[in-house]
Amino acid sequence: MRGVVLVKERTVEIRDIPDAELIETTDVLMRVTSTAICGTDLHFYDGRMPYYGKLIGHEPLGVAEEVGSSVKSIKKGDRIVVPTHICCGFCPNCTRGYSSSCLTTQPGKAGAAYGYPNQGDYAGAQAELVRIPLADANCLKLPGEPGDQWENDFVLLADIFPTGYHATELAHVGVGDSVATFGAGAVGLMAAYSARLRGASDVYVVDAIPERLKLAEELGAMPINFLSEDPVKQIMELRNKRRLDNAYRDEHVMDGVMCGIDAIGFQARSQSDYNKEDPNWVISSLAELVNPTGRIAVVGVFPPKDPDGIDPNERKGELTVPWGKLFNKGITLGLGRDQDERYNLMLRNMIVDGTAKPSKIVSHRIPLSEAPDAFIKFDKRADGYIKVVLDPTS
Numbered sequence: 001m002r003g004v005v006l007v008k009e010r011t012v013e014i015r016d017i018p019d020a021e022l023i024e025t026t027d028v029l030m031r032v033t034s035t036a037i038c039g040t041d042l043h044f045y046d047g048r049m050p051y052y053g054k055l056i057g058h059e060p061l062g063v064a065e066e067v068g069s070s071v072k073s074i075k076k077g078d079r080i081v082v083p084t085h086i087c088c089g090f091c092p093n094c095t096r097g098y099s100s101s102c103l104t105t106q107p108g109k110a111g112a113a114y115g116y117p118n119q120g121d122y123a124g125a126q127a128e129l130v131r132i133p134l135a136d137a138n139c140l141k142l143p144g145e146p147g148d149q150w151e152n153d154f155v156l157l158a159d160i161f162p163t164g165y166h167a168t169e170l171a172h173v174g175v176g177d178s179v180a181t182f183g184a185g186a187v188g189l190m191a192a193y194s195a196r197l198r199g200a201s202d203v204y205v206v207d208a209i210p211e212r213l214k215l216a217e218e219l220g221a222m223p224i225n226f227l228s229e230d231p232v233k234q235i236m237e238l239r240n241k242r243r244l245d246n247a248y249r250d251e252h253v254m255d256g257v258m259c260g261i262d263a264i265g266f267q268a269r270s271q272s273d274y275n276k277e278d279p280n281w282v283i284s285s286l287a288e289l290v291n292p293t294g295r296i297a298v299v300g301v302f303p304p305k306d307p308d309g310i311d312p313n314e315r316k317g318e319l320t321v322p323w324g325k326l327f328n329k330g331i332t333l334g335l336g337r338d339q340d341e342r343y344n345l346m347l348r349n350m351i352v353d354g355t356a357k358p359s360k361i362v363s364h365r366i367p368l369s370e371a372p373d374a375f376i377k378f379d380k381r382a383d384g385y386i387k388v389v390l391d392p393t394s
């Protein structure tokens, strides 16, 4: 089969590798019809989480081609999507709804994923075939057929749509809330979109890339370009204008937002120079911007250590966080990987009944063979590359 292999820093190749196959009787072999590139893949691609010589990818949609003899709920030919984080469904964390902290899929650790360093030795999913372990727990059955009107929506159920939704859950976004999302990549856009789906009234999206900000606006958010002026100041001024002054009682200390989301992670860019990194800046801005009694969600990835980080604390995995400000504001903080299994069924149903159309963020659908070029452009966040779906069937 063909698959996308990370050969060295900033180089992927399409390689012929042995076909994925069933190993356990609880496995399903998926014939992949769509498989997306994620901002997470760029952390490996940039050499910050080395994973060389490996098949990468963790966002596949497809059809069950072979089904292990113990699998009960899936049959050959079923259309399926699987979550990035491989789960068992029966361990103490899975049964409590924390599937990305599964205790059995990488024994001795909490959590496993396809094509990802330190997440178990599971082959990546940017390939023609993927082995799905523990298929009854992981496969979400889908209606329709490959290539239909939902193909680019369903592939986003593997990671990005539930991750964006998870951010709004961690930030307790509710009806009438004000929300600021830092990052207008696929995750930030899906978080903004989910916030609207949950009834938030004002959603702000901060980034510096014009086409991403434009898409945020199309999804119902207010775009904020952080290179033009301090985004905290911009958002506070906008909120202050909405307040119609004398109609409110002593609310000026609440000129920020109730919910803040970090959808960028450890490779966040500097406010003064987009070509430099500044991993401290986003949490400092959120601590400033989020109102007393507010909530902050961090879904952008932070590795345990970042040896190539610019800041000595970051290199040890100990970023500076404005703890005093967060404490005194009484902020609720939520961090971590998407607990996929909590949301996938609900989000699938919202796609099918027409309530949600996450594929609005898919900027490119291209053959798998074009992955090397797509990685170069996506890594530069250039030429409108926002969310790329690879098609291994064309």
Ligand SMILES: NC(=O)c1ccc[n+]([C@@H]2O[C@H](COP(=O)([O-])OP(=O)(O)OC[C@H]3O[C@@H](n4cnc5c(N)ncnc54)[C@H](O)[C@@H]3O)[C@@H](O)[C@H]2O)c1
Binding pocket: 038, 039, 040, 041, 042, 043, 159, 160, 163, 182, 183, 184, 185, 186, 187, 188, 206, 207, 208, 209, 212, 226, 263, 264, 265, 266, 267, 268, 269, 270, 271, 281, 282, 299, 300, 301, 336, 337, 338, 381, 386
């Ligand atoms: N928690 C999870 O389960 C989970 C799942 C998927 C992805 N992720 C992580 O989420 C993050 C985003 O993924 P993505 O696919 O959207 O990636 P992406 O790289 O396409 O998007 C990141 C965006 O952030 C913007 N940005 C950079 N610095 C900024 C700053 N200081 N302020 C505002 N915007 C800034 C960039 O311009 C870019 O548009 C990554 O760290 C990824 O690893 C987490």
Ligand SMILES: [Zn+2]
Binding pocket: 037, 038, 039, 040, 058, 059, 084, 159, 160
């Ligand atoms: Zn992903």
Ligand SMILES: [Zn+2]
Binding pocket: 087, 088, 089, 090, 091, 092, 093, 094, 095, 101, 102, 103, 104, 105
């Ligand atoms: Zn489990």
